[in-house]
Amino acid sequence: MTPSIAATVQDPRLQRITTAQPYPLLFATISGAHLYGFPSPDSDVDLRGAHVLPLRQVLGLDARHETVEDSRIIEGLEMDIVSHDVKKFFNLLLKKNGYVLEQLYSPLIVQTTPEHAELKEIAKGCITRHHSHHYLGFVHTQWELFLKESPHRVKPLLYVYRVLLTGIWMMRTGEVEANLVTLNETFRLPYVDDLIARKLAGPEQGTLDDADLAFHQSEFERLRAMLQAAHEASTLRELPEDAARSGINDLLIRVRLAQGI
Template sequence: MIPYATLERQVVAHPYPLLFATISGAHLYGFPSPDSDFDLRGIHLLPLDELVGLKRGPDTVEKSGIVEGLEIDLVTHEAEKFFGLMLKKNGYVLEQLLSPLVVSTTPWHAELREIASRCITRFHAHHYLGFASTQWHLFQKEEPPRVKPLLYVYRVLLTGIHLMRAGKIEANLLVLNDEMKLPYINELVARKLAGLEKSKLEQADLALHTAEYLRLVSLLEEAMKTTQLPEAPAAGDELHDLLLRVRRSALV
């Protein structure tokens, strides 16, 4: 169960007003352990005197700690920075924006979610290929290998494949596997949810997962070649206009 009331209090305590705050990380991906922290992500809005003077306010605000017995990691980007990231091949910000686990929202958030589909390009596949490669190397270095980094490998590869094929962001591994039907995913998730004693893999499992990693990378690369997604985002003017309206509304 997600403790929304506790998380909402962290949003209220933020030094700047937020356009939205959502939950990312393992809870969004569908495999939170009992000890998983809560990753809050969102957009904050700097006041005028921290935008136009020589002393600019923070483009990123980060706060981590134990609150009411929960480990909470809160990261927000200023609206201008976040909007700029939406126009790059950055799957993270789109996942955060479109997360169904909403702690705080505004009409601006709803408008951004509608614009998000026009920010997606075929080159977002590079984001997911890169992150999968990083997690795979981490997985290979560990002795004994653990389930967690392997789940992150599969999560990003399946998210990337789904994005290239369907043109939509889906970050929940279990939902993604309803389509892909990989027989080992549910077992891996169950082992992570069971805690530390089940989170290690046997060496005999490595051959299977190595073959699957290479197969899914190839699938994502092929999906990038054949996707109907555009090569460039089409939402630049919309985001520019929205940022101006957000700024002006803050002055009223």
């Protein structure tokens, strides 16, 4: 963890912001550029988590506040906050949704509970070979965003490589790793470190020459094909384990009842 990221996680303002959320949190972690390993000094803080709605509220006709979102400057920090009620979050875990896996397993933990640790153990049985479809779809969108801009910026290109390598790694290992710096210790793509350095250097270094485009187009297609091949060769399960679904259901009941009316 770089010093800047460590400082972000330990910032007392972030602890206060988390404590002030409208519902008790099962966990809160940091996602986005800080998690991916290439935050700029002006990067906002992407706080993600799962909250527990009161029992009375979820038993009523209208289930409100299943998702809580807040995007603004709080105590001088540019915050982007998204949390889902535990039932919604748990249901997303049972689908091929890479976002919630990355949030759950983010090592940048702002708030945790014993139930968070329990959920991380259970959710290992939710990772399937079909999570590759999440990353294949996501990277297509990121590549289109990269191409649409002129001049072409380094930031969306880094997101492209982050998504591809995360997907390949998951298909090969069954593990969640969203940090591009860590991933590149295995993949050893020489241009990745250069791109990260250019993004961190500031806006004037954050664009690419047209001459670079053909190379990155080729690498995008090569790595996308590698992700597809990793999916086809993967020995991961086809569906979440029955034990994982049962464990998540039991955990949901317990955390809901513990919250009370």
